[in-house]
Amino acid sequence: MLKLVVFDLDGTLADTLADLANAVNYALARQHLPTYPVDDYRHFVGNGIDNLIRVTMADAYTPEGAVRAKADFQTYYADHCTDCTVAYDGIETLLDRLDTDHTATAVISNKPDRFVPEILSALYPRHTFLSAWGQRDEFPRKPSPESLEALIERNGYQKSETLYVGDSNVDVVFAHNAGVKVCGVSWGFRGAKELREAGADFIVNSAEELYRLVNG
Known part of the structure; x- marks a missing residue:
């Protein structure tokens, strides 16, 4: 039983997909990196925020850039995590x-x-x-x-x-x-x-x- x-x-x-996508796209745009359609995030999420940042930064990934992107993600998501x-x-x-x-x-x-x-x-x-x-x-x-x-x-x-x-x-x-x-x-x-x-x-x-x- x-x-x-x-x-x-x-x-x-x-x-939660749209809010996650919007927060990561915000963080990427802050570093002048390409953003992604919301539906692409279906295959990006699930392994934690550090992995999500790494995957979406792609070839532009650096440890320093990832720290900045994670901070921007968290700042944005804190204010918008229940918008959509x-x-x-x-x-x-x-x-x-x-x-x-x-x-x-x-x-x-x-x-x-x-x-x-x-x-x-x-x-x-x-x-x-x-x-x-x-x-x-x-x-x-x-x-x-x-x-x-x-x-x-x-x-x-x-x-x-x-x-x-x-x-x-x-x-x-x-x-x-x-x-x-x-x-x-x-x-x-x-x-x-x-x-x-x-x-x-x-x-x-x-x-x-x-x-x-x-x-x-």
């Missing part, structure tokens, strides 16, 4: 139903930690997550399993009663590295094909399907 559902954030609970960000269909109802069932929920994201609670409180103000972690200095980023293992242990759960839910191959590897089953969501940034090829234990196409899986 599942007692804990841990979610990824970007592409799983929230469509929206909840995916059915997720609020899903969280309400899991609350009613006394199924605990948590979040682990590669997004900088400071932005995670702000986005969750904007989109899901009446829901309380057991824990909501972004990228923290105490843990290496996903797909290292340390953050997921720590969250499960600190809250007194077992891996066998935990499900991780995400939208990318990084999420699949992350959960499997921790010895936890993973459900991929097809509505996210990467789609079902990537999740299937990465070896997701389950793939769902709607919040309703995810609820039935948790209660299956």
